[in-house]
Amino acid sequence: MSKPLRVGVAGLGVVGASLARLLQRQSEALASRTGRAIVVTAVSARDRARDRGLDLNGVAFFDDPRALAGSESIDVFVELMGGADGPAYDSVKAALNSGKPVVTANKALIAKHGLELARLAEEKGLAFAFESSVAGGVPIIKTLREGLAGNSIRRIYGILNGTCNYILSKMETDGLSFEECLKEAQRLGYAEADPTFDVGGFDTAHKLAILASLAFGTAIDAEAIHVEGIETITQDDLAAADELGFRIKLLGVAERTARGVEQRVHPTMVAKSTAIAQVMGVLNAVTIDADAVGELTLVGPGAGGDATASAVAADIVDIARGVAIQPFGRPAHMLEEVERIPMQRHEGGYYVRLMVVDRPGAMAAIATRMGERKISLESIMQKGGARLARRRTDPPPAEGAPETVRVVLITHATSEQAIREALDLALADGVVTQKPQVIRIERE
Ligand SMILES: NC(=O)c1ccc[n+]([C@@H]2O[C@H](COP(=O)([O-])OP(=O)(O)OC[C@H]3O[C@@H](n4cnc5c(N)ncnc54)[C@H](OP(=O)(O)O)[C@@H]3O)[C@@H](O)[C@H]2O)c1
Structure with a gap:
């Protein structure tokens, strides 16, 4: 057996703690799949004293994630703190600069700095993986980058925010207003106290920016996306949609057209007969229209500790196996500037x-x-x-x-x-x- 892969995890919140548990629980299976043990040897969080229900005996604790990223005591750096800038950006860059592959679940970071970080990773010959950043546990990035590498993609669209899908589903099934369903989503922990980022469509836009880049070979550009949220949807709209054979979903859509690649996030009428219309509650779903394979829809949990940790673990397994695919499925310098289509x-x-x-x-x-x-x-x-x-x-x-x-x-x-x-x-x-x-x- 090869020597163990020493994993450093920055962030022990919902995803980080679930990942630590998953790597422990699955240790034998992971070792047999990769030919080496995968062990968390160092962690970072803000509060050293907090009980996270984890056995961190013998695990080094770093107060500063940047120091963890540069430490010689780890082979791979896993960023699970969040935020487009600050410690997440600094530590990911530090890890790559010190020769360590990186795994992150941070869509905000990828949407803003993904191209720069992918270039750096390629320059250093390192893996930079972010499967969990879009649609949580649904392996959509591997599907686009690897599974569909032989296809030309015409359109990709999806339900990428579980909070919005929960609210729209609940409005439809229970006949309640947007405000009432938002309150219920907050009570159940599906929505933040400040829900703007989710219900305003911005979270979906971050994820769409990543998918569009992988699908069309364009340089990531979240600013190019037209964004509308679900706040204005009423019972009248849902009733009319129902009568006309539609459902209303908040979709992120990226499509190759004669005018260029269109990228948009907005409430959308979809025929009830489509796969995406069947997806209710907090689930995520992505439909891909590709020339060779035709239409493909992936459905699954888009958030939650275990589901997201599942995708993070898959990226770590790739690294343990020595797989380092270009982050966006082609050399970063070949990604084309996207034309902003009004x-x-x-x-x-x-x-x-x-x-x-x-x-x-x-x-x-x-x-x-x-x-x-x-x-x-x-x-x-x-x-x-x-x-x-x-x-x-x-x-x-x-x-x-x-x-x-x-x-x-x-x-x-x-x-x-x-x-x-x-x-x-x-x-x-x-x-x-x-x-x-x-x-x-x-x-x-
Ligand atoms: N939650 C999901 O379902 C989900 C799904 C897909 C992707 N993601 C992404 O996964 C990432 C983590 O999300 P989460 O829900 O696990 O967040 P979370 O529960 O808020 O956890 C964040 C963790 O980061 C630590 N942290 C924050 N700032 C830090 C700093 N300066 N130095 C060291 N540690 C720091 C926190 O430490 P303390 O615990 O000490 O405060 C906490 O352990 C985000 O990028 C998020 O977008 C989450």
Whole structure:
């Protein structure tokens, strides 16, 4: 048997502590798979005294993760602290500079500094692995980088944030509002006290940036992503989606188009018959459209200590076996700059929910504005007059304000610019009384 692989773990929180337990629990199986023992020999955390339910006897403790990263007492550095900069960035760089392969679960770090760190790792001939940074326990990075290396990928899209999927699923099954479901997610520990990063779509964007780079060979660029969250989704939207044969999911979508690689995160209507629409609760899922294999969907736990540690352990096993694949599946210097495609140029179908004044000719005026922009409508749904359409919880219309009805339009493929312009004109015409709700439709 070769000499043991000495692992240094910086961060003993949800993922770090689970990893330490997993490596201990699976020690025999890992040794037989890799031909060497994998042993945690040193750790770092902020609070040395905290009881983490781990046996750290004989394990060196470093107060400073940078010192751990540079220490001669470890062969591989595992970063599980989090944060795009600060100790995570400094220590990963220090580890690579001192000749140690690195494993991290830190999507914020990869989204911001992934390219620079991949270059450094390649220069040094070291592994730099981040399987757990996207979709937790789902092996999506290996699938893209290794399993699908013989394919050309047209589109990749997924549910990459369990918090958002939990909230949307709960809104749908229990008929509750966004705010009520968010509170429940916080109570269950699925959402942070400040949920903006999750529900605003930013966490999904970090993960999408990583997937897009692997799928299309583009230099990671989180700033190129159009991001919208789920805060504006209402029961009206879910009910209309249900009636039209759709579900609403927060998707990260990266797609090769004639205009370049589009990258976007937003609530999306997906047909109920698709694999991704079946994915409910905190689960994650990613669908890949590839030329040779066709369509592939991976579903599984996107977070949680054990599931994430499973992916971290797989990266450590690769290192124990001596595998060091280029982090983005091709030399970092060959990753192409991504062209930033404005969302206005996106083309697809749209769901539009409008409050329209209840008078003859109003719908015709909207149809005219759509027609002027060459937008053709697939369906129009109107639920009775104002008294029928208004919910019990809606405030009564202000005195003198026109009665309105809810109208839902589904368009055939059109451009974002056309739909936005037509709706702005309808608002200016006074036939639409509130900012319309617009949700993009993702077709199979
Ligand atoms: N949780 C998940 O389900 C999940 C899933 C996928 C990816 N990730 C990623 O995994 C990473 C870790 O997440 P987590 O949920 O395990 O976080 P966590 O529970 O908050 O744990 C963070 C750990 O890092 C330690 N730490 C923070 N700053 C430090 C510093 N300056 N020096 C030394 N140690 C420091 C903390 O020490 P103390 O314990 O002493 O405070 C703690 O042990 C993040 O990048 C996250 O995005 C997490």
